[in-house]
Amino acid sequence: MSSNHGAQHHGEHPDHERLDQQLIQAQMLALRVIAPPKSRIGQILRDRLEELYERLGDKIDPAKRRELTAANQDRAVNDSESKLDGPKEAPRDIGAVSSVGAPVAELNIVVGASELQQDSPIVERADSIPATPKFRSSTDQTQQAVSQAAQTSWVWVLSQLLQTDLKRLGLEPDELNDIRVFLIKSEAAKYDKLQLLSRLPDSLSPEAITKIFEDIRTLAAGYVAFVMVEKARSEAEAEGELKQILDLPRSVFSPFYGIKTIEFDPEDILRKLG
Amino acid sequence: MFPVKNRYDEVFEIEIDGWCFGLTNYPGEISAAVVHRVIRELASSFQAAIEHNVVFNVLEIAAKFSEASRHLIHEQEIASAIVAQLPNPSTLLEEQMCVLGLVIDQVEQAYPGSLDSFYRRWQIGVKAA
Structure with missing residues (x-):
């Protein structure tokens, strides 16, 4: 200073x-x-x-x-x-x-x-x-x-x-x-x-940055899913069984954690809407 | 050296490669803000890596991100940004603190002053808490 x-x-x-x-x-x-x-x-x-x-x-x-x-x-x-x-x-x-x-x-x-x-x-x-x-x-x-x-x-x-x-x-x-x-x-x-x-x-717009970021996350998720499946397959082929299931990376998949599946009947919703 | 838990080193490597893949293959223009946002998002992963005793190489990761972002941001800046996302030592167990020390030490060797910066932030974090 x-x-x-x-x-x-x-x-x-x-x-x-x-x-x-x-x-x-x-x-x-x-x-x-x-x-x-x-x-x-x-x-x-x-x-x-x-x-x-x-x-x-x-x-x-x-x-x-x-x-x-x-x-x-x-x-x-x-x-x-x-x-x-x-x-x-x-x-x-x-x-x-x-x-x-x-x-x-x-x-x-x-x-x-x-x-x-x-x-x-x-x-x-x-x-x-x-x-x-x-x-x-x-x-x-x-x-x-x-x-x-x-x-x-x-x-x-x-x-x-x-x-x-x-x-x-x-x-x-x-x-x-x-x-x-x-x-x-x-x-x-x-x-x-x-x-x-x-x-x-766009580089100054928070909305644009978020959109780009989410697109990059989607690309990363695709890559990670592909690599992890390939890894599991190669291990299964080499040793007859998986050594241990790998965790999913937090930063890539965490947005999808904790989201519960909601089962609904579309017809019922349409009926309610009138 | 502490044993890595749950093969998290492999997960972590795939994760970093995944983000680099995303940055590299994004068809549009990326800005420094986007890269920083990605690094900020990795905070939980850095914490997880340390909790699983993974001594990751910050400099290597910084180089990867710099290259993936088409050298938009210098490696040193990315390394500093990563250090800024590391967890507060007061929240870690003794074993994890050693791992954190090993992680920061690499950066300190390459860019002296990183430890000071980290320590200052940590102090501020304690004050704010």
Whole structure:
């Protein structure tokens, strides 16, 4: 984690402490935006945030957080006066994130991240982040502007933070994939709003994934049934009798376990239906 | 080494081959999400394998799945995903914990840090419980 890295190698330097705070803010955003309450991802992030705060000796002091947020806000306004045409919001506590428009406070995370020390893993991400955010949420933008917005929005920044940091938090590839899907969907929502998107690809649709998965399971079931029958036959031929009946694999056949056969008379049902 | 119960090693191998067959022969396009879904579905099988004292080779399975998914996902990522599906040691008997240790050790040798990741998840699981 870059914030730990900074705290360990650079002591109590105020800049590094501030950067740690900014990373925490970014992760808090991630927590509120991505992790639903009571989810394991949320739990991991919360644990991680607690650990970071303990390391910094800052026990989630709301006053200090507001102060930091306000300072970030001022700096963001100064940085963006000549760059951002969008509306500037009043200072507010961190975490109140709009769904599409990236407020100044959140965009400031980009500025903050670019100031990290050179040996931090975040640097690679910060270097690739454009220094001049140009996000506009009006519907009369060109496709090029939308593309730029996708590159500079907080969703993109968070995705960069998350993909590295969450691996270190113990999240596994499938969970990271879920986050990626969420982030892509968030981006897609912008395109959808501008009527540049007709539909989401199948790879982002849970229903499509389930359908493909069930088809693959059917293929697997066919293979397993065939191989097991062949195995039983070859053993019977070789030794005169089966050594032992093999169990059926759980993952392939488990959906069909426990389903009781229902006997019914179709005529009776038709009669009842009238 | 503990004796394998009920020839489960054979069942397990057929099962893995079956899923790989499904992935390989699926006529349409598959995505990373589908592969992860398959691996998630195998959680009960990994548990069953460990309960039957089968020391399966995670790296070999990861390589098979990577190939079956047309190298859409790197072997290391699949290996991590498999480790994530392994059962919590606190739910296992002592003998099964040894088997689990042998399984994870192979991954740890190839990709250092896997054990840490597993341990962290296990701790989180305990906390959540």
